[in-house]
Amino acid sequence: MTERAVAESPLLSWLERPRQDRGVHFAAGGDDWTFLSYAELADRTRVLLAGLRAVGVTPGDVVSIVEPAGPDFVATLFAAMAAGAAPSPIAPPLNFQDRAVYGEHVSGLLRAAAPRVVVCAATLTTAIAPLAETAGVPRVLSADELADAAGGSRGAVADPGPLALLQFTSGSSGRARGVQVPHAALAANVAAIRRWLAMTPDDPTASWLPVHHDMGLIGCLVTPVVNTSDLWLMPPEEFVRNPGRYLRCFGARGARLTSMPNFGLEYIARRVRPEALTGLDFSAWRAVIVGAERVDAEALRRFCALLGPHGFDPRALLPAYGLAEATLAVTGLPLDELYHAVELRPDRLRLGARAVGDPAEPVDVDDGGEAYPVVGCGRPLTGVRVRIVDEAGTPLPDGMVGEIEVHGPSVAQGYVNEADSASQTALGGGVLRTADAGFLHDGQLHVLGRLGDSMKVRGRAVFAEDLEWAICRPGVPAQRMAALLGHRAGTATVVAVFEQAQPEWLAQAERELRRRAEGAQVVIVDAPRGTIARTSSGKPKRRQLWQAFVDDRLPGTVVTTGPAGRSDQTEHTTTAS
Numbered sequence: 001m002t003e004r005a006v007a008e009s010p011l012l013s014w015l016e017r018p019r020q021d022r023g024v025h026f027a028a029g030g031d032d033w034t035f036l037s038y039a040e041l042a043d044r045t046r047v048l049l050a051g052l053r054a055v056g057v058t059p060g061d062v063v064s065i066v067e068p069a070g071p072d073f074v075a076t077l078f079a080a081m082a083a084g085a086a087p088s089p090i091a092p093p094l095n096f097q098d099r100a101v102y103g104e105h106v107s108g109l110l111r112a113a114a115p116r117v118v119v120c121a122a123t124l125t126t127a128i129a130p131l132a133e134t135a136g137v138p139r140v141l142s143a144d145e146l147a148d149a150a151g152g153s154r155g156a157v158a159d160p161g162p163l164a165l166l167q168f169t170s171g172s173s174g175r176a177r178g179v180q181v182p183h184a185a186l187a188a189n190v191a192a193i194r195r196w197l198a199m200t201p202d203d204p205t206a207s208w209l210p211v212h213h214d215m216g217l218i219g220c221l222v223t224p225v226v227n228t229s230d231l232w233l234m235p236p237e238e239f240v241r242n243p244g245r246y247l248r249c250f251g252a253r254g255a256r257l258t259s260m261p262n263f264g265l266e267y268i269a270r271r272v273r274p275e276a277l278t279g280l281d282f283s284a285w286r287a288v289i290v291g292a293e294r295v296d297a298e299a300l301r302r303f304c305a306l307l308g309p310h311g312f313d314p315r316a317l318l319p320a321y322g323l324a325e326a327t328l329a330v331t332g333l334p335l336d337e338l339y340h341a342v343e344l345r346p347d348r349l350r351l352g353a354r355a356v357g358d359p360a361e362p363v364d365v366d367d368g369g370e371a372y373p374v375v376g377c378g379r380p381l382t383g384v385r386v387r388i389v390d391e392a393g394t395p396l397p398d399g400m401v402g403e404i405e406v407h408g409p410s411v412a413q414g415y416v417n418e419a420d421s422a423s424q425t426a427l428g429g430g431v432l433r434t435a436d437a438g439f440l441h442d443g444q445l446h447v448l449g450r451l452g453d454s455m456k457v458r459g460r461a462v463f464a465e466d467l468e469w470a471i472c473r474p475g476v477p478a479q480r481m482a483a484l485l486g487h488r489a490g491t492a493t494v495v496a497v498f499e500q501a502q503p504e505w506l507a508q509a510e511r512e513l514r515r516r517a518e519g520a521q522v523v524i525v526d527a528p529r530g531t532i533a534r535t536s537s538g539k540p541k542r543r544q545l546w547q548a549f550v551d552d553r554l555p556g557t558v559v560t561t562g563p564a565g566r567s568d569q570t571e572h573t574t575t576a577s
Helices: 003-007 038-054 071-082 099-113 122-134 143-150 183-196 214-226 236-241 243-251 262-271 297-310 464-472 503-516 542-550
Strands: 023-027 033-037 062-066 086-089 117-120 165-168 178-181 205-207 231-233 257-261 287-291 317-322 329-332 341-344 372-375 385-389 402-407 426-428 431-441 444-450 454-457 460-463 481-488 491-499 521-527 556-563 570-574
Touching: 023 038, 023 071, 033 038, 038 071, 038 143, 062 071, 062 099, 071 086, 071 143, 071 214, 086 178, 099 122, 099 165, 099 178, 117 122, 183 214, 183 329, 205 214, 205 243, 214 231, 214 257, 214 287, 236 243, 243 262, 257 262, 262 287, 262 297, 287 329, 297 317, 297 372, 329 444, 372 444, 372 464, 385 431, 444 454, 444 460, 444 464, 454 481, 460 464, 464 481, 464 491, 464 503, 481 542, 491 503, 491 542, 503 521
Parallel strands: 023 231, 062 086, 062 117, 086 165, 205 231, 205 257, 257 287, 287 317, 491 521
Antiparallel strands: 023 033, 165 178, 317 329, 341 372, 385 402, 402 431, 426 431, 431 444, 454 460, 481 491, 521 556, 556 570
């Protein structure tokens, strides 16, 4: 590759002059970290690049990667890009995960991706090889086998292929979809994130997010590597086991930037005791991007209350909105601006109706519902344009609720196997109809939830996220419940699923659902732990759970309260088939 071509490939320029003094710290045992400089990672990347070429990978191919968040994941990811191929990360199986469910999921991803080769951890080869064979994938190799195929050579970077990345959506609203991300889209999003956060090589990042999906992959791996800044990388299970270790990356090791879903803030505030923070200093922590799910103002407050006495500045909390179809980031709160929320009443949740602003705007129903805060997700990043549109695609003015539409250089090219998906999200021609509902107010985007996870009841839109907020705010753990909406036998039905519920949780759900879903049939389910399937970012897989409910496959005790507003209830037990 010529020097001119390298200069035009910002995603790979770090390979040409890799730094010895900065790199990635990978979590090791105890509180130890294994450091690999960018020079060492670049050398491994070039070895694997030569290996990929030796086994027949050519520009335009797809390389699926089933690796944990270690050096070989990073090297294989960039080696595939450098070969002109599109890396396509797939998460390894979790401990205690149902093998049949995982196998079906991976087989589906491999059939959609149609990779030339699967690169997986050596310990996973036995499990992945049969799935790859079923999907028609010719070869499954470990990174070490690729290195052996290279025969000691190092590969030169090729001209960019048609795609920089094939990343799959989280699957929260249905089957995961393969999103085709061109080099220009990925480079534009990385540049926009760096500009938004004013990133320099002296701004280290720390992350516990899975590296197999957009927020962890692009926001907390690709961007810091391209930025050639230090990165502390730990697996999600280590964060769950020891969130204090993650906080020490900022309070003792100098990390300044990170991203996480709302539930990560909640988990830290719930699990970390104030005395565990003694001696830590968070005054240099510049940015916590909060996205992937509805941002809860109370979770932000509790996080600040825990870390504030140790120098954490609330202005470092940056609510944001993004999705895989836009590569990653769409909007974000600017640096040094304090987050804020608008109070929204449930009776104003109507597509095409005014949510905030002119109080004289007519609203059809006043149910006396209590107002709740909707946190602003900031303003569009550089080059991005966001509109709110009605069902016909006509733009709506500020304050009006509609579908979020995104335009800009980071919008992905399209999907693979589009006919296999039933999602409402539409992508093509540089325009993304997100199937997310929201409104603009004072220049900020406010996100209400998925249109597919909402339902009209007596003319008003009821969103699953709103019901979860109302049920969980007194102290019900958000990761222990999920709300489902749909029509069963032609009747509008709301289902609240709990995992090993306390009696007071069930009572709280009954009270709130009677108030907020009046006119719908209400069902409350007390299920075993592990019932609520979730995406890598913690969102419930609502369509999957709803189908299990409709098919009478949802395990646990089902308490049927009847139509919301009535007190009659029956109880029976179902078991998963």
